[in-house]
Amino acid sequence: MERKRSRSKRSAGFSLLELLVALALVGILAALGSFGFRQWQQSLQVRSCAREVASLLRLGRSQAVASNREIRVKALPLGETPGGRPVLWLQQGNLSRGSSVWLDRPGQRVEFPARVELGLSQDCRIEAGPGYLSFNPDGSSNALYLCLQERAGTQPARRRYAVGVSHAATGRICVLRWNPATAGFE
Numbered sequence: 001m002e003r004k005r006s007r008s009k010r011s012a013g014f015s016l017l018e019l020l021v022a023l024a025l026v027g028i029l030a031a032l033g034s035f036g037f038r039q040w041q042q043s044l045q046v047r048s049c050a051r052e053v054a055s056l057l058r059l060g061r062s063q064a065v066a067s068n069r070e071i072r073v074k075a076l077p078l079g080e081t082p083g084g085r086p087v088l089w090l091q092q093g094n095l096s097r098g099s100s101v102w103l104d105r106p107g108q109r110v111e112f113p114a115r116v117e118l119g120l121s122q123d124c125r126i127e128a129g130p131g132y133l134s135f136n137p138d139g140s141s142n143a144l145y146l147c148l149q150e151r152a153g154t155q156p157a158r159r160r161y162a163v164g165v166s167h168a169a170t171g172r173i174c175v176l177r178w179n180p181a182t183a184g185f186e
Helices: 002-011 016-067
Strands: 071-076 087-093 102-111 116-119 131-135 145-150 158-167 172-179
Touching: 016 071, 016 087, 016 102, 016 116, 016 131, 016 145, 016 158, 016 172, 071 102
Parallel strands: none
Antiparallel strands: 071 087, 071 131, 087 102, 116 145, 145 158, 158 172
């Protein structure tokens, strides 16, 4: 009887080899999960930036209507300093149309995350100079898209979102997502 007890106690546990295999599998799954999580988190960061840009454009449009002054969104695709991140902010004109003097509106800026670039049209060209999206007091606008792209290291930037005015007459703001299957924004 004493022999049966000692055998059952030995077979109740795990061997060292079984534990090492289980730990190796958990490590591999954790590494794969962290890679997927990192990509998901970066994708979420770009989408959040696109929503911020759309929010700033909507704010500019509503302020133009409310103040009866031309409001524009100034976009610096290469940032304010060499090597800087893209920046957007609101400026108010001195007239309802054709303003000649522009004043920055304090505190209303969007700075892009490190891996996100800004192009000034749907073909996602990055230009050195500033771009402007203007809103008039009647709600109309010039039709310009801001293209958000994601850069990963030395790889070419991937188009992600286009945020802008779909109809100049109405000033309607829309966010379009890049569809690689159709090679266009939808």
